[in-house]
Amino acid sequence: MSGKVYLVGAGPGDEKLITLKAVELLKKADVVLYDRLVNKKIISMIPKKTEKVYVGRDVGDDYKHQESTNDLMLKFAKKKKNIVRLKGGDPTIFGRGGEEAQYLKQHKIKYEIIPGITSGIASAIYSGIPLTHRKYASSVVFVTGHEDPEKKKEAVKWKKLAKSVDTIVIMMGLSRIEIICKELAKGGMKKSVPVAVIQNGTTTSHRMILGNISNIAKQVKQKKIKSPSIIIIGKVVELSKTIGWKK
Incomplete structure (x- = not known):
């Protein structure tokens, strides 16, 4: 036994x-x-x-x-x-x-x-970002930014995601944020689409920066954002400015 x-x-x-x-x-x-x-x-x-x-x-x-x-x-x-x-x-x-x-x-x-509460949801909530909202987002997808290195080719179709989902939550993707944003733009996502990057979500060192598809990668470097971080892409990110509650 x-x-x-x-x-x-x-x-x-x-x-x-x-x-x-x-x-x-x-x-x-x-x-x-x-x-x-x-x-x-x-x-x-x-x-x-x-x-x-x-x-x-x-x-x-x-x-x-x-x-x-x-x-x-x-x-x-x-x-x-x-x-x-x-x-x-x-x-x-x-x-x-x-x-x-x-x-x-x-x-x-x-x-x-x-089960446990995943950081992709909790980090968003602690940042005042509802991943779905009747006016802004009817769909949400969780994506890994770091796939199995043994895969012959990347399974995530970033260009398809660009127009098929309202909110994209990316985990373990910080080191590839520039590539990911470029692929989404190639797929037709507007460069003005807002992006949040949340470092150490829900902890005492919780930190968030805001930007858009065209400038977020540069901001990550300038503001020295480190892992672990969650990336959230979509219109719901704008709501953090009005309903953010955690100080």
């Missing part, structure tokens, strides 16, 4: 946005494998007796890193441990939660997936 793995979303940054179920599981876990973007205050919620293993990675780390994380889950599960695999945001929104669930299923390890 093996242990069980809980793939848990820690939320977007503000430690108070973690779910009650996630906190409950952290208190009962034998082992917690946690990522780079998990708030340190959440780590402090874990009992001292619990084994804590850092498995964080940066954008661009190779897949050998993921393999080692998979190996750790399997190793502890075989020791009949209850494991929390703690991920920033939501485990299945560009967090490899689906891949890890497949791996556990393949090795006949019991698991549950516990």
Whole structure:
């Protein structure tokens, strides 16, 4: 009989946005494998007796890193441990939660997936940007700016997105923001379309800059915006000037 793995979303940054179920599981876990973007205050919620293993990675780390994380889950599960695999945001929104669930299923390890608030939504809300609005946006899409490097060609069709969706939320795309904006413009998106870039969303160092398709890449460099950052493109960005609530 093996242990069980809980793939848990820690939320977007503000430690108070973690779910009650996630906190409950952290208190009962034998082992917690946690990522780079998990708030340190959440780590402090874990009992001292619990084994804590850092498995964080940066954008661009190779897949050998993921393999080692998979190996750790399997190793502890075989020791009949209850494991929390703690991920920033939501485990299945560009967090490899689906891949890890497949791996556990393949090795006949019991698991549950516990949702978390994804940073793409929370960062927007904390910045006064509603991703949908009856007058401005009836559709929203979440896109990764950093795809699997082993793919033969990029799957995201930026030119098609330019005219097919009202709000675009890009995660892990800061290093490619200039290329992305150029592709959207080639697809017919007006260069005046507003863009927000939000750094460290929902945390005490939450920071946002505003621009448009034609100038946002330059502003990112000038204002030294760093990762982790979320990019939001669409008319709803303008609403941050009137309904922004967080000071």
